[in-house]
Amino acid sequence: MQTAPLGLLRDLDPKRVMRAQVGGQDLVVWRASNGDVSAWDNRCPHRGMALSHGFVRGNDLACLYHGWHYGSTGACSYIPAHPDLDPPETIKTAVFSVAIADGVIWVSTKGVAQPAPVPMASQPLRCFHVQARSDGLAHACRTVAFEGGAPEQIEPGLYRLGARRVFVLENPLDEDRIQVTALVDADATPNDCAALSRWCDAVRRLAQTEKVAA
Amino acid sequence: MTQFTLYDYVLSGNCYKIRLMAGLLGVAYYTVPVDFYPGHEHRSEPMLALNPSGTLPVLVADDLVLSETQSMLGWLATTFDRSGTWYPVSDANLHAQVLQWLGFSARLTASVGAARLNAMLDWPVDVRAVRAASRKDLDELELLLTDRVFSGRTWLVGEGPTIADIACFPYAALSPDAGFEHDGYPAIRNWLYAVRSLPGFVTMPGIHPLHELREDTHDG
Amino acid sequence: MSREYALNDWYAVGDAQTLARGPRRTVLLEQEVIVSGTTDHPKVVDAEGAAYPATFKYGHVWTSLGDAPRPLFNIPEADEPGRRLVPCGVVRVKCSPLRAVENFLDIAHFPFVHTGILGSEPHTEVAPYKAEIRDDVDEVWATKISFYQPQAAKSAEAGGDTQYLYRVAAPTTAVLYKTCPPKPEAMDVIAIFVQPRTETECDVWPWMALYDETSEYAGLVQFQQEIFLQDRSILENQRPVKLPLDPKMEIPTRADLTSIAYRRWLKSKGAFYGAMTEDA
Numbered sequence: 001m002q003t004a005p006l007g008l009l010r011d012l013d014p015k016r017v018m019r020a021q022v023g024g025q026d027l028v029v030w031r032a033s034n035g036d037v038s039a040w041d042n043r044c045p046h047r048g049m050a051l052s053h054g055f056v057r058g059n060d061l062a063c064l065y066h067g068w069h070y071g072s073t074g075a076c077s078y079i080p081a082h083p084d085l086d087p088p089e090t091i092k093t094a095v096f097s098v099a100i101a102d103g104v105i106w107v108s109t110k111g112v113a114q115p116a117p118v119p120m121a122s123q124p125l126r127c128f129h130v131q132a133r134s135d136g137l138a139h140a141c142r143t144v145a146f147e148g149g150a151p152e153q154i155e156p157g158l159y160r161l162g163a164r165r166v167f168v169l170e171n172p173l174d175e176d177r178i179q180v181t182a183l184v185d186a187d188a189t190p191n192d193c194a195a196l197s198r199w200c201d202a203v204r205r206l207a208q209t210e211k212v213a214a
Numbered sequence: 215m216t217q218f219t220l221y222d223y224v225l226s227g228n229c230y231k232i233r234l235m236a237g238l239l240g241v242a243y244y245t246v247p248v249d250f251y252p253g254h255e256h257r258s259e260p261m262l263a264l265n266p267s268g269t270l271p272v273l274v275a276d277d278l279v280l281s282e283t284q285s286m287l288g289w290l291a292t293t294f295d296r297s298g299t300w301y302p303v304s305d306a307n308l309h310a311q312v313l314q315w316l317g318f319s320a321r322l323t324a325s326v327g328a329a330r331l332n333a334m335l336d337w338p339v340d341v342r343a344v345r346a347a348s349r350k351d352l353d354e355l356e357l358l359l360t361d362r363v364f365s366g367r368t369w370l371v372g373e374g375p376t377i378a379d380i381a382c383f384p385y386a387a388l389s390p391d392a393g394f395e396h397d398g399y400p401a402i403r404n405w406l407y408a409v410r411s412l413p414g415f416v417t418m419p420g421i422h423p424l425h426e427l428r429e430d431t432h433d434g
Numbered sequence: 435m436s437r438e439y440a441l442n443d444w445y446a447v448g449d450a451q452t453l454a455r456g457p458r459r460t461v462l463l464e465q466e467v468i469v470s471g472t473t474d475h476p477k478v479v480d481a482e483g484a485a486y487p488a489t490f491k492y493g494h495v496w497t498s499l500g501d502a503p504r505p506l507f508n509i510p511e512a513d514e515p516g517r518r519l520v521p522c523g524v525v526r527v528k529c530s531p532l533r534a535v536e537n538f539l540d541i542a543h544f545p546f547v548h549t550g551i552l553g554s555e556p557h558t559e560v561a562p563y564k565a566e567i568r569d570d571v572d573e574v575w576a577t578k579i580s581f582y583q584p585q586a587a588k589s590a591e592a593g594g595d596t597q598y599l600y601r602v603a604a605p606t607t608a609v610l611y612k613t614c615p616p617k618p619e620a621m622d623v624i625a626i627f628v629q630p631r632t633e634t635e636c637d638v639w640p641w642m643a644l645y646d647e648t649s650e651y652a653g654l655v656q657f658q659q660e661i662f663l664q665d666r667s668i669l670e671n672q673r674p675v676k677l678p679l680d681p682k683m684e685i686p687t688r689a690d691l692t693s694i695a696y697r698r699w700l701k702s703k704g705a706f707y708g709a710m711t712e713d714a
Contacts, residue, residue, distance in 0.1 A: 010363075011400035015426055016407065019397045026673070043673055045685050047693075050671040055426040064422065065668055066689075067546045067558065080558035081542040081689035091685050126360050129398030179398070190364040197360050201353070224656040225663055249652035251659075252451045252523030334666070336526055336637075390667065393528075419663030423549050 003108040003115060005169040005181045008124040009100055012037070017061065019052035021173050025109045027096065028052040032059035032072065039107040040074055041094035051093070104169065104181055119158055120165055122183035126197050130178045132207035134170060137178055140207040141168060146199050164188055166196055180204075216244040217294070218275040221264070223250035225334075227327055227384035229271040230418045231283045231319075232290070235380050237416035239294045251335055284316040287377040301377050311371040315378035318355075322385040325351045329392035330385070348394055352402065355386060359401035368408050375412060383409045388420045436633065437463055440707035442500030443604050444507075446627035446639045447478060449494045449521045461631040462499060463707070469495055493521040493641055494627060507573075507603035511611075511623045511643050520651065522640040522658045524629075529669035530708035531606045531630035532677040534638055536696055537665050538608045538626050539600050541581050542689040547664050550584050554593075557582035560689035567699045574602035574699050576692040587622060588657040589646045590615040597621075600692055605705040606630060617645040624658070633708045634675045638662065676710040683710070 006020040006029055017030040019042060026042040028051040036059070042050050049065040056062070060069040060077055068091075069078035076091035099106045101115035103124045108114065130137055142153050146161035153159055157168045164185050171179040182200055184193060220236075222229045222245050236243055249255035250270055257268045265272045265281045273280040273289070280286045291301035302308040325347035331337035332344065362368065370378045387406050390396065396403045409415070410424050417423050440463055448469035452458045457470040467486065471477035478488040478497040486497045492512050511517065527534060537543070542560050544553025565576040579598035586596040599611040599621070606628035611621040623643040630636050640658050678684055679701045686694050700709060 007400060011404065013404070016404075018400070018403065019395070046687075047684055048672040048674065048678070049668060050673065053667075053671055055424065057426055062425065064425075064546055066542045067425070067555075079687060080545065080555070081560040082687060083559055085687070127398075127400055128356070190366075193364040194361045197357065197364070201357050204353075224660045247650060247652040247656045249655060252449075252521070252655075253652065255652060334526055334663070335523070390670075417549070419660050420667050422547070422664070422667070425546065425549075425555075428555060 003099070003106045003113045004171045005116070006039070006105045006107050006171060006179070007127040007181055009037070009103050009105055010124045011127060012105065015056040017052055017054055017056060019050065020107070020171075020179070022096075022107055022109050022171070024174075025096075026050070027107065028054070028061070029098075029105060029107070030054075030056060030061050032056060032061075034059055036072065037098050037100060037105060038072065038074075039096045039098050039105075040070075041096075043093065044068060045076070045091055045093055102183060104183070116169070118167055118183060119155065120167060120183075121186040122167060123186050123188065123193075125166060125182040125184040125188075125193060126200060127179065127181045128200060128204060129173065130180055130204045130207050131176060132178060132204075132210070133176050134172065134178065136207045136210055137168075137170065137180070137203070140203045140210070144199060144202045144206055147195070161196065161199060164192055164196060166199075216242050218273055219244045219246060221246045221248050221261070221270060221272040221274070223248055223256070223270050225419060226250060226270055227330070227388050227418075228269075228283050228323060230384045231380055232271050232273060232286050233418070234383070234416055235287055235290045235300075235377065238375075238380070238412055238414040239290060239300070240414055241290065241294045284319070284381060287316070287381055291377050299372075299374050299376070302372060305372075308372050308376075312376050312378045315370050316381050318351075319378075319381035319385075321347075322351055322355075322382060326385040326389050326392060326394065329394070330388055333392040345392075348389065348392065352386070352389060352394060352399060355382065356399045356401050359405050363401055363404075368405065370405075375409070379405075379409055384418075384421075391420050436706040436709070439703065439705045440605070440630065442498060442503050443606065444496045444498045444503060445606065445629050446492075446494035447497050447629055448476065449524070449639065451521070451523070453495065460629070460637065462497070463630055464632050465499060467497070467499075469497075471495075492625070492627070493519055494639055507607065509603070509609060509623070509625065509643075514643070516645060517623070517643040518646060518654070520642040520644060520654050520658070522642065522655050522662075524637045524639050525659075525662060525666065526635070526637055527666050527669050528635050528675075529672065530634055530676045531628045531636040532700065532708040533669055533672055533675075534626065534628050534636055534665075535602065535606060535608045536677060536693050537669055538610070539576065539602070539692045539696060540690070541579060541598065543668070544581065544583070547668055548661055552583050552586065552661065553581065554584050562688065563691065565691035565695040567695055567702075572703075574600075574692070574695045576600040576695070586613065587615050587644075587646070588649045588654050589644075602696055602699070605700055605703075605707075606636075614645050616648075620645050622646075626662075630708060636708075674710055676708055678710045679706075680711070 004022040014031045020027045020029045028042040029039045044063040053064040062069045067080040071077045074093045074095040076087040097108045097113040099113040102118040106113045106115040151159045167183040169181040273286045328339045328344040329348045332339045466481045473490045476488040476495040478486045545558045563579040583596045584593040596613045601609045609625040614620045614622040625641045627639040
């Protein structure tokens with residue numbers, strides 16, 4: 001499995017927790033108070049609860065079910081039901097490699113995360129899910145007009161839309177669902193971004209309609 | 215001193231809007247639990263005499279009887295919010311935007327609210343229709359909240375929280391009860407977090423407290 | 435074959451309210467059944483009209499789909515004078531029926547899931563207690579449990595230590611006994627009757643037998659519904675969905691003695707419907 005783009009750092013402030021997936025591996029992605037981003041197996045080893053429902057205390061992630069704390073190495077550091085117990089080292093969740101590049105959170109479930117190059121100076125646009133396959137998404141990106149003009153595909157994933165360029169990163173969630181992380185030129189204004197965000201919505205609608213038609 | 219009586223059902227997202235607004239404004243009230251489920255007491259004759267629409271919640275303050283959550287939120291803010299920020303009626307544009315979102319909140323009730331009642335209590339609804347409408351409404355909320363991110367803002371209207379946020383919060387937050395997870399909705403997720411961080415915030419089943427705000431206990 | 439043992443157990447499939455509203459078409463152990471009749475003469479049939487045994491007890495209609503049903507367990511407190519019997523409706527949960535029961539037996543989650551009601555930080559410690567499989571009655575029991583609760587019941591006016599006793603009467607039926615705030619010498623009884631629709635989806639019927647003469651019925655039901663719906667959001671987020679019986683798959687501590695005994699008991703009986711076994 002190559003390194004996958006799991007969304008925008010902009011959307012994950014310190015002390016926040018979210019769920020993501022890479023190649024069928026369910027992940028909790030979270031940020032400690034110190035800003036560090038971690039990606040772990042999304043399962044508390046105690047009773048299988050999704051850690052993505054958990055909460056951050058300091059630089060630990062705690063499970064919502066029984067409040068077990070896990071530190072940056074993924075090892076359990078505190079069990080509230082037994083406050084005086086030093087948790088055994090065997091209680092540990094699987095930790096995966098994370099890299100932050102171009103404002104994107106990249107995770108690899110095998111080896112060190114190696115972000116793909118982004119072919120422009122960029123800023124975050126938005127991250128969303130599409131119920132479609134990759135070819136359907138690409139077709140929609142080439143088809144949906146922006147401000148009256150047809151998009152121009154510069155290279156795979158990179159589209160010229162009027163005066164702006166959008167780079168579309170894909171992370172397949174399952175057979176026909178994709179997590180999209182979209183970036184835009186670094187000098188795009190908030191108004192440009194809002195307009196291009198609507199273009200993303202139109203792309204999603206077209207990709208999903210064509211999937212239904214097929 | 216209690217300021218009004220709320221005919222309430224604990225699992226109702228609409229009743230929760232009023233409990234939440236009252237909590238945020240620090241207003242005390244008296245609760246009459248109504249056996250919406252399993253008893254269908256909201257459609258009993260005494261309840262229909264009080265509120266002919268047969269819905270919950272019902273808010274009663276002296277002679278005033280309100281049965282729409284939008285009007286209750288407006289009344290609560292107008293009566294108890296001395297700052298005037300929760301319901302900005304003096305600014306025509308802000309006021310209109312709040313009303314726009316109150317309308318949207320009714321759509322969320324009809325879509326996500328109905329899908330949730332079906333998933334939880336096997337409530338008879340047109341499952342396909344309400345689930346399709348839920349997805350559409352959540353997509354729309356995500357898009358409009360993403361606009362707010364681009365302009366550096368947190369709340370649905372203006373610079374601070376308004377009754378628009380409170381009207382839309384419950385069913386957006388409770389959508390996982392119906393199987394609509396927030397994974398694909400980062401803007402909704404961050405806005406929900408902002409609402410949950412407000413002083414005076416109260417919870418309901420399906421919306422747990424922010425345990426991370428309790429820093430005085432064991433920390434790392 | 436995981437369904438075989440389960441076929442001969444009894445399951446709640448209706449209550450007085452559902453009977454009053456007409457036939458309830460539902461699913462039990464992946465089979466469609468229709469529940470109708472009255473509390474005196476309940477009726478359970480399948481889609482072809484074939485009848486199954488049906489009895490009305492503990493506020494619910496009970497049925498069994500097997501050829502040789504084990505006897506329906508007894509809850510003697512249901513007949514004690516002065517108790518209010520409170521059925522709480524039915525809630526659909528996308529989880530293993532066994533995970534629903536195991537969660538009901540757990541106290542360590544109270545401060546985090548039922549915050550401000552059944553538990554609160556920093557009162558998180560679970561003191562040693564006793565859990566055992568009682569071979570004579572073929573049940574799991576947990577005793578000598580005490581836990582600090584901010585609001586133990588609808589009738590509770592202040593926080594305090596609550597004493598608990600748990601009893602697993604059947605793989606999908608659990609009963610708890612807890613300190614009754616208005617009547618310290620007695621204990622309230624709260625049960626969950628789990629109707630397994632499939633191995634990963636169930637309908638849960640909470641039921642109570644309380645000493646509380648003052649609270650309104652709606653308030654009692656809503657207190658219980660608030661608690662159970664807080665659990666629902668946990669139950670739908672446990673993975674694997676089925677309950678793992680292999681002790682290596684999930685790591686328990688001393689606070690989980692009841693859960694350990696429950697899993698061991700299920701395994702010894704071959705009650706695998708809703709469970710993951712080593713060879714599965």
